Amino acid sequence: MRLRFFTGTSIFLLCGLLWSGQFKLYGGETRNFNRLELFRGKFIIDGETYSKADIGEIIFAEKVAISEEQVPSEQYDTDSLLALADSLAMVYPDVPGIIIYDHGEMVLHSDGTRKYRYHFAGKIQKASRLGWGTRSLFINQGRSNVRVLFARSILPDGNILYADTSQAKITPVSEDRVSFGYGSIYTLQIPGVQEGSIVEYLYETETYNPYDTAIYSPSWYFQNEDPVYSSRVIIRLPKPKNLYYLFKNPPEVFGSVLYLSSPELTENCIRNDDKLELEGFIPDQIIYADTTVGRWMENSLQKLKQAEPKIVDEDTSTVYIWHFKNMPPLVFEPRMPDFGDVVPNLNCSVLNDWEYIFDWLGNFQKARIKITPEIEQKTMELIAEAKTIEEKIDRIYRWVQRNIQYISIKGSVSSGQTGHPAEETFHNGYGDCTDKSILFCTMLKVIGIEAHPVILMTNSDETVDRCIPDISGNHAITKLFMPDGEEKFLDPTSTTYKFPYFRSDDIGVSYVDAIGRTVGLIPENPPQHYLERIAVDMQIQPNGDATAEFKSTPIGMLEAAYRGFWEWQQPERYEMIFANWMNSIFPEADLDSFKLIGISDMDSQLVEWAKVSVDSFPAETEDIWILTIPGIERSMRGFNEINLTERKYDIEYTCPSTDEYSVEIELPKGARVIELPENVELTCEPYADFFLKFNQKGNKILVNSRFRLKTRIIPAYHFEVYKKFIISAKQATEKRLFVKKPK
16 A cells, blocks of 8 residues: 655544555655554654655555465465574674575476576565565566566564565666666565565576577576575476586585586686596596695595585486585685685586587677678778788777777677677677677788687686586677787777787686687786886985975886776866875875876877975984885785785785886985895795895985786685785885985
8 A cells, every 4th residue: 555645735544553664755765664653643653753744655565464375385484484584693693684595496498498486585684685675687578587476574573564576567677787688677576674574585587488499507606695594406407408517616625616527528627737536426527626735634525525416317307406504604805706706606507518609609700700891991091001910900909999989789699699790880889898899800800810709707707617618708808810820819898908908807717719619718917018117206405305206107908007097087187186196105295297198199108297396205303314215115005915814715816917116316415324224025936026125326325126916816825925925025115214314
């Protein structure tokens, strides 16, 4: 029941209402309530008084009176839910929510259609989990439909409110949502949801027109940010189909994998370096074991067997069941790998090799890489003055980046996964990552360079091992085959990259090259491809005042990132940005002037330059100056990831990188260096190294430092070594120079 109230309008006499519901204030805020009364013209809602002018709308969620016959047969027993919620709340009193049941069932039919049922029950302990009261589901138009079979909330006072599923709303997909396909969003509000409520719902998705009946890749995650009492997935396949699976991070055997494979699939798995085949497991079942200290123990083999499914043989189907109970909440660590890389999770496929995927996806892609007269003419214009093949590629690369705007418009799975035809993207002047890659490949074809669009999952997301044939990914870039046989990768989605550089989040991930019929791994960049060189030239006056010139020269991938940053800024903000930056290096400095050199010309090296004045730069004690080395301490700022006593998870960076500092401090006549600090040289092989060196030439102090991160991943089992290295490097940058003041 819904009532609207307007100022000056008479209202109904409502007395002693014990219904739950929601009310909306005229300011737009919506609140839940358990009890509402009207007394002397004012509303008393859960003990608080409101005037009629405060309330814009009241929505009553009356406790539905239903008979035993009407109670959904699949709902969990209410008393059991309450008891489980109470017992788990005693164990986890501070978590925002408790997931009691997290159950899914996936059914593949013999005709390739499929069904998915999901049953959830959870208790809301903090406001951050009130979103459980809204169930939103995607409907892929022309391919699938969804329905909530039932939904209810068990309120703290024992009331039970059932959602009216006929009131669900279906709305278009928002413009900022990118999906492979097009459709609508089904949304159902569950009444009365509040802190202390238990929410339960069961929904069903039916895919009656899959984009391809042969491709079926179910997956499941068994852990969450909240504790999970019971997580279960059932996968039902028609005979004679088989299920190939990769189970990562089984409970208590973190870092290991159980893999049911075929010889053809094993060849493409990027985990092949640590493969074990052990007795007691079924044929073609492989273990990729993390045998590092503390992770693989005598009983690990037995624990790994829990990742094997229970298999039930039925007349026409084979049923695979995985079930885990009492899963603790995931505890996050700074710079840890993605959620999918650390929790127990399952990825499956019914395909026993990659050939079908290569045919299906590769044929779509090849059909879109077609040279037209207009594309050929434009390409030849771009390379007219280029002398080498690298210069030609660079001209085309920049043009696609800066002239094809990134916009994602999808009309089907084929356009989503493989892009629109190159001609269409060329004429439109816009497209998403797949569209831009298809056009880039086509323009490279004009100059005789073979190139393929490749699908990947960026390193900000979970690792995809490619052991199972599927095209999981969130991005597409381009793989080039140079005349000398070298393979290179470029990402035309960006706007500021020069050949041969590309985005750092594409580094170190697996990819699918369907046209080339391969899967592979994009290598990590050398540290010098993501390099910042900072030079400081300072002059100190006899009274302690100082002037300094600052110059930052970003190289390679970092130059592109910095250029992109400045291009997004309004020029009016440049001075403020520089002033704040300089004050982080020279405290209380005045910005005298600044320049962005090369910002408007991609053929030029970008340089950030500034000149500052600093009053009373050295700290003083009697006749001694104490000098902080400008910028050096800042070079090792951050590193919150080492602040833990110990780590369970690896440290994961975006890409290898280098920071170089060169500082020259000119002392006034009569000043004398008392003693230079000792040089520092540190290594943490094979992950990083650092040095800090001091020298003196006449009245000038020369300081040079370099921090070099050589790999993306620092394994958790080497955390103590890496932590000591970082702490030592940070302490080195805190060194001070002691100078006898001039008379």
